[in-house]
Amino acid sequence: MSKSFTVTIQRQDDPHSPKYSESFEIPYEPGLNMTTVLQRIAATPVTSDNKSSTPVAYDSCCLEEICGACTMVINGRVRQACSALIDNVLEESAGAIDVKPMSKFPVVRDLVVNRKAMFESLKRVKAWVKVDGYHDLGSGPRVSPHEQEDAYPLSKCMTCGCCVEACPQFNDKSPFIGPAAVSQAILFNANPTGKIDRDERLEVLAGPGGIADCGNSQNCVKVCPKDIPLTDSIAKAGRDTTLYKFRQFFGR
Amino acid sequence: MAHPTESVSLQDKNYFLVRRLHSLLGLVPVGAFLCVHLLTNATILAPGEAGGEFQKSIERIHALGPLLVPVEVVFIFLPLLFHSLLGFQIVFNSQSNAQQYRYGSNLRYTAQRTTGILAFLFIFYHIWQMHWFGKPVGGGAFELHGAAGAATGAMTTAVAIQQAWWIAPVYAIGVLSCVFHLANGLWTSLITWGITIRPESQRVAGYVCAAFGLVLAIAGMGALSGFRTFDVKSPPPVVTDGHADVTSHGH
Numbered sequence: 153m154s155k156s157f158t159v160t161i162q163r164q165d166d167p168h169s170p171k172y173s174e175s176f177e178i179p180y181e182p183g184l185n186m187t188t189v190l191q192r193i194a195a196t197p198v199t200s201d202n203k204s205s206t207p208v209a210y211d212s213c214c215l216e217e218i219c220g221a222c223t224m225v226i227n228g229r230v231r232q233a234c235s236a237l238i239d240n241v242l243e244e245s246a247g248a249i250d251v252k253p254m255s256k257f258p259v260v261r262d263l264v265v266n267r268k269a270m271f272e273s274l275k276r277v278k279a280w281v282k283v284d285g286y287h288d289l290g291s292g293p294r295v296s297p298h299e300q301e302d303a304y305p306l307s308k309c310m311t312c313g314c315c316v317e318a319c320p321q322f323n324d325k326s327p328f329i330g331p332a333a334v335s336q337a338i339l340f341n342a343n344p345t346g347k348i349d350r351d352e353r354l355e356v357l358a359g360p361g362g363i364a365d366c367g368n369s370q371n372c373v374k375v376c377p378k379d380i381p382l383t384d385s386i387a388k389a390g391r392d393t394t395l396y397k398f399r400q401f402f403g404r
Numbered sequence: 405m406a407h408p409t410e411s412v413s414l415q416d417k418n419y420f421l422v423r424r425l426h427s428l429l430g431l432v433p434v435g436a437f438l439c440v441h442l443l444t445n446a447t448i449l450a451p452g453e454a455g456g457e458f459q460k461s462i463e464r465i466h467a468l469g470p471l472l473v474p475v476e477v478v479f480i481f482l483p484l485l486f487h488s489l490l491g492f493q494i495v496f497n498s499q500s501n502a503q504q505y506r507y508g509s510n511l512r513y514t515a516q517r518t519t520g521i522l523a524f525l526f527i528f529y530h531i532w533q534m535h536w537f538g539k540p541v542g543g544g545a546f547e548l549h550g551a552a553g554a555a556t557g558a559m560t561t562a563v564a565i566q567q568a569w570w571i572a573p574v575y576a577i578g579v580l581s582c583v584f585h586l587a588n589g590l591w592t593s594l595i596t597w598g599i600t601i602r603p604e605s606q607r608v609a610g611y612v613c614a615a616f617g618l619v620l621a622i623a624g625m626g627a628l629s630g631f632r633t634f635d636v637k638s639p640p641p642v643v644t645d646g647h648a649d650v651t652s653h654g655h
């Protein structure tokens with residue numbers, strides 16, 4: 153008899169219909185990941201109690217933990233399906249896997265969520281470098297290797313939503329923009345060209361939903377798949393907003 | 405509240421200031437008061453005349469006379485009230501997930517909120533019980549020179565704490581909640597104000613804050629055991645002119 157394991161998935165047909173749960177029995181193979189499991193279910197969508205069902209909707213794109221599209225909550229921990237190796241996941245919970253969509257975003261269908269809130273937060277903090285046209289502006293300002301070393305880790309963010317999902321301060325009752333946007337504001341404030349919008353970013357960080365809404369639980373830094381030093385960015389945002397408000401108060 | 409939208413927008417306009425004030429007031433004066441208060445109470449353990457050292461420190465504070473109440477209101481009660489009310493708002497707007505993500509820092513995050521609420525309940529009860537503010541509503545046990553000049557402040561405090569078996573345990577929970585809340589709050593405030601930025605400096609600050617909390621917890625628990633075991637049945641010290649005799653013993 154070949155080994156198999158059970159995957160229980162929280163499903164929802166569309167944004168307005170109720171949640172329900174379905175279990176699937178998957179034959180074990182070494183080297184599976186969560187996305188391949190979802191592909192197996194799509195190939196034969198038959199539940200554990202032998203009812204015919206529909207393929208489970210999920211997002212994916214890069215399949216190598218680069219795009220963040222496949223983020224979901226597996227065994228209570230938020231992570232990417234494509235890099236969640238079933239061998240490791242099964243070790244956490246012998247023989248059964250529990251899969252849910254992220255809880256902080258509206259569900260589109262099954263495991264697909266709408267992460268619009270994160271992109272709105274990025275817009276609020278102007279997480280970009282301004283250019284005033286498409287003509288050739290020549291080479292940009294020089295950036296020291298030291299500055300590059302600080303900036304590179306922050307630039308790896310893929311807006312996947314893990315940090316926000318695990319953040320107790322990011323919820324319906326709070327206006328918090330979330331750790332990813334705070335970190336991106338710090339990244340672009342450090343950029344020699346991005347600096348131009350520095351005060352506007354600090355103004356947003358000092359306002360409602362800004363850095364004051366972080367409660368220092370530090371979950372974000374622990375769940376970030378890109379090992380982004382989010383708590384460094386958070387503390388820097390605390391320091392920079394303090395100094396900014398002091399400068400503003402004393403008329404700089 | 406009569407105009408919820410108005411009050412929200414007023415807070416939104418001064419969002420940063422209000423939240424930084426919350427942090428600052430938690431440290432000074434409220435946190436500073438907690439340190440001084442617990443260390444003062446711990447003098448109950450000082451050698452010599454029972455409660456003598458404690459009596460002296462209490463009298464030093466009460467030497468403020470008519471200024472005492474305004475000082476208490478401005479430097480203790482109002483800052484505490486501001487910090488508490490905003491604290492409750494922060495608690496209600498958070499969504500603790502310590503069950504799901506059991507990291508140490510996340511457990512401390514949840515504990516900061518729980519101990520804040522416990523501290524509020526305890527301080528409310530404690531002021532009712534000890535401070536003369538509580539007299540009209542059945543509390544107000546602490547008397548500087550004791551009822552009818554028969555006992556010392558230490559004596560009345562001890563009597564209040566020994567009244568029932570559950571009071572000392574309630575005090576233990578209250579004191580430890582306040583101490584954890586201050587020590588952990590000190591650690592988070594260093595991040596809030598951007599003083600500790602890197603994980604290494606936050607780790608070192610963690611040890612320092614833990615040591616600080618431990619010292620304060622020992623002082624608080626020491627004070628509590630001092631009052632709990634204080635002999636309230638022995639004859640009260642001789643009283644002259646309404647002043648307990650203990651004050652003249654040191655000479």
Ligand code: HEM
Nearest residue numbers: 438445476480527534535546561578579582624627628631
């Ligand atoms: C070992 C435990 C404690 C003992 C024996 C104790 C004792 C007392 C006494 C005797 C008073 C009345 C002083 C007076 O009216 O002059 C008092 C007041 C007060 N206590 Fe405590 N206390 C303890 C712990 C705490 C804790 C943990 C807090 C938390 C912040 C606290 C907050 C206060 C406040 C706010 C007042 C009123 C302000 C004042 O009178 O200065 N106490 N305490």
Ligand code: HEM
Nearest residue numbers: 367427430431435488491492520521524582589592593596
């Ligand atoms: C013994 C009296 C108290 C002291 C000494 C105290 C002190 C502090 C300190 C130093 C902080 C850290 C601020 C920061 O991270 O920047 C803090 C945070 C906090 N306090 Fe208190 N506090 C007291 C009572 C209370 C009460 C009664 C509540 C009511 C629930 C409360 C709720 C909170 C909350 C929710 C936070 C977290 C704030 C945040 O994450 O931004 N505290 N407190």
Ligand code: SF4
Nearest residue numbers: 309311312313315376
């Ligand atoms: S900071 Fe990390 S966890 Fe958060 S969105 Fe970016 S990559 Fe994902």
Ligand code: SF4
Nearest residue numbers: 319366367369370372
């Ligand atoms: S440290 Fe702040 S931003 Fe990060 S998870 Fe905790 S509350 Fe959220």
Ligand code: FES
Nearest residue numbers: 213215217220234
């Ligand atoms: S598919 Fe891109 S991160 Fe998983």
